[in-house]
Amino acid sequence: MNEIDILKNIAENLSQRKSSAALNNYEVLGNNIKFLNDSFIWGIENLLILQKQIELDLEKDELVTNNFKDNSKSHYYFRKILPRIVSNDISIIDKFIANTQPDDRQNITLENVHELKKTFLDFSNLVTASRQFIDSLVSDAYQLIKLESKEINFHVLTSLHSFNRFVTKSIRQALFNSEIEDSLNEFNNLSNNKRIRGNESHITKCSETSFGNKVDFLFSQLNLTTETDFQNKIKDLFSFSSEFTHIGYVSTFFTSSSDSEVIFKDDISPYLPSTENFSELKYELLEIVMRFFTKVYLPSVDKALETAFVKDTYDSLLESLNVISDRISQDLKTRNNQYYFFIKQGLIESEETIDLTCICGTTRNWEAPHDMSKIFCSNCGSQFNLLEIEGDPGYIITSNGPVKVIGSSVPDFNELPIEKQIDLLKQCEKVVNEQTK
Ligand SMILES: [Zn+2]
Numbered sequence: 001m002n003e004i005d006i007l008k009n010i011a012e013n014l015s016q017r018k019s020s021a022a023l024n025n026y027e028v029l030g031n032n033i034k035f036l037n038d039s040f041i042w043g044i045e046n047l048l049i050l051q052k053q054i055e056l057d058l059e060k061d062e063l064v065t066n067n068f069k070d071n072s073k074s075h076y077y078f079r080k081i082l083p084r085i086v087s088n089d090i091s092i093i094d095k096f097i098a099n100t101q102p103d104d105r106q107n108i109t110l111e112n113v114h115e116l117k118k119t120f121l122d123f124s125n126l127v128t129a130s131r132q133f134i135d136s137l138v139s140d141a142y143q144l145i146k147l148e149s150k151e152i153n154f155h156v157l158t159s160l161h162s163f164n165r166f167v168t169k170s171i172r173q174a175l176f177n178s179e180i181e182d183s184l185n186e187f188n189n190l191s192n193n194k195r196i197r198g199n200e201s202h203i204t205k206c207s208e209t210s211f212g213n214k215v216d217f218l219f220s221q222l223n224l225t226t227e228t229d230f231q232n233k234i235k236d237l238f239s240f241s242s243e244f245t246h247i248g249y250v251s252t253f254f255t256s257s258s259d260s261e262v263i264f265k266d267d268i269s270p271y272l273p274s275t276e277n278f279s280e281l282k283y284e285l286l287e288i289v290m291r292f293f294t295k296v297y298l299p300s301v302d303k304a305l306e307t308a309f310v311k312d313t314y315d316s317l318l319e320s321l322n323v324i325s326d327r328i329s330q331d332l333k334t335r336n337n338q339y340y341f342f343i344k345q346g347l348i349e350s351e352e353t354i355d356l357t358c359i360c361g362t363t364r365n366w367e368a369p370h371d372m373s374k375i376f377c378s379n380c381g382s383q384f385n386l387l388e389i390e391g392d393p394g395y396i397i398t399s400n401g402p403v404k405v406i407g408s409s410v411p412d413f414n415e416l417p418i419e420k421q422i423d424l425l426k427q428c429e430k431v432v433n434e435q436t437k
Contacts, residue, residue: 027266028381029279032335034102035380036286039331043293043324044093050320051090054305055083063313074149075307081152082304085140089297092136099129100286103279108269116271118278123255124244126278130285131241134234134292135211141300142214145221147307150198150205157187157204158195211238222299230295233288287335290328298325334360337382342396344407345388354406356384397428 057063058079067075103116143152161184164172176184186203187195198205208214212235218224219231244251261272298321305317341356348354354366362379375384394410395402402413402424413421 025266025376025378025381026264026271026276026279027268027378028376029276029283030102030105030268031379032381033100033279033283033286035335036283036290036331037097037100037102039328040093040097040100040286040290040293043328044090044097046320046324047086047093048090050317050324051083051086053320054086054317057313057317058083058308063310064308065310068308075147077149078147078152078304078308082144082147082308085143086301089137089140092132093293096129096133096289099126100282103271103275105269105271108271110263110270113263113270113272116275117261118255118272118274120252120256122278123251123281126282126285127241127244127251130237130289131245133289134237134241137292137297138211138214138218138234141218141297142208144300144304145218147304148205150203151207153183153187154195154198154204154206157184160184161187211235218296218300221303222296224295227295230291234292237285237288287332290332294325294329294332335380335382337380338385339377339382340385340387342389342393342403342405343386344392344405345390347407348386348388352407356406358382358384395424397424397431399432401425401428 058068061069064079065075067073068079070076105116108116139155143155146152160180164176164184167175183203190202190204194202195204196206196209198207208217215231215234219227224231242248261274263270263272264276265271302318302321305314305321308314309317337359339359343354348370351368353368354370355363356366356375357363358377358380359382360377360380362377364375364377364384366375375386376382377384389396389405392408393405394408395404395413397403404410404412413424416424
């Protein structure tokens with residue numbers, strides 16, 4: 001191809017937008033977004049409580065390790081900086097949460113469905129909030145693990161240096177005093193090279209200058225070396241969001257169409273393709289960002305706490321941290337799973353409505369004719385797989401205990417008399433013991 005061929009392809013394919021439908025199910029996306037968003041709100045409320053506790057505990061000499069007591073050591077000053085870093089991060093996470101709320105579909109009709117349309121503004125806000133999240137939390141997690149004076153000096157002075165270039169007089173007055181001025185002047189007098197290298201006499205250092213290097217550093221420090229896919233996904237999100245925050249051609253083109261859209265409809269209300277596309281992206285972002293929060297960010301806070309506090313205090317703070325991490329990890333695991341049901345052979349071809357109750361508690365009343373594309377949970381997005389069993393088998397004994405075969409002429413397990421339940425559980429135990437022999 002020559003340059004004109006390429007330009008022709010762009011002009012013909014990337015100038016007039018075709019309408020596009022997302023591959024996911026909008027109702028499921030909406031439920032999953034709400035579920036994860038609620039979980040994250042709970043997590044941040046609890047992180048805020050923990051942050052306040054950390055701040056208080058760092059003020060008490062008897063609770064911190066020796067290096068944190070000695071004002072000739074750099075760690076001493078992290079008693080003020082550490083809680084500030086976490087508090088800054090909470091603000092960033094709050095913004096992300098505000099931008100990943102589920103769509104309000106109440107009272108949406110054909111007349112007002114256009115209110116659900118997602119435009120350049122929505123996409124730009126969502127992706128920019130995600131970019132700020134990932135960028136800031138990677139950078140802060142790095143600082144929390146390092147807890148080094150030169151590294152944090154570089155981080156803050158670089159920020160101050162940029163801020164100072166355009167800040168208004170009144171803000172400047174509120175923020176700058178002679179001590180800050182002196183520090184900044186010292187920094188400004190250094191060449192970029194000297195700021196980064198951090199040799200003996202230098203005041204600043206930055207060992208990992210790029211986002212990607214910081215991510216690699218974190219994954220190696222936190223023993224996440226087997227998580228290469230996730231590590232790459234974080235970097236992919238960074239590149240993708242650059243496209244949006246720096247107003248790239250493709251992202252702007254994709255999101256700024258003013259064309260009218262076809263109207264879709266499900267059990268809840270009408271909706272638009274752009275709403276569904278947007279929800280799909282929102283869900284993916286929520287999922288990856290929350291995974292990052294539990295796998296990378298909270299463990300980095302943990303490392304900092306371990307360095308700062310004496311054992312008893314550290315243990316008690318860690319317990320609170322683990323409560324947050326465990327609940328969010330658990331919540332993430334409950335979305336979009338694969339579940340298996342045993343079902344009596346012939347039932348699928350019958351006229352009967354088959355009730356499939358998902359682990360999340362939602363039941364799908366699967367009506368005849370039984371359409372295989374409809375067996376998923378509308379609440380959590382899990383896919384159901386059916387294993388047909390011949391005859392009238394009753395219960396199947398699995399590693400999770402006895403399970404009723406759907407369509408069998410026996411009561412549900414928990415409707416059985418207690419002695420029958422115990423009897424079945426004993427049989428399970430026997431099977432498990434035989435298998436493990
Ligand atoms: Zn479910």
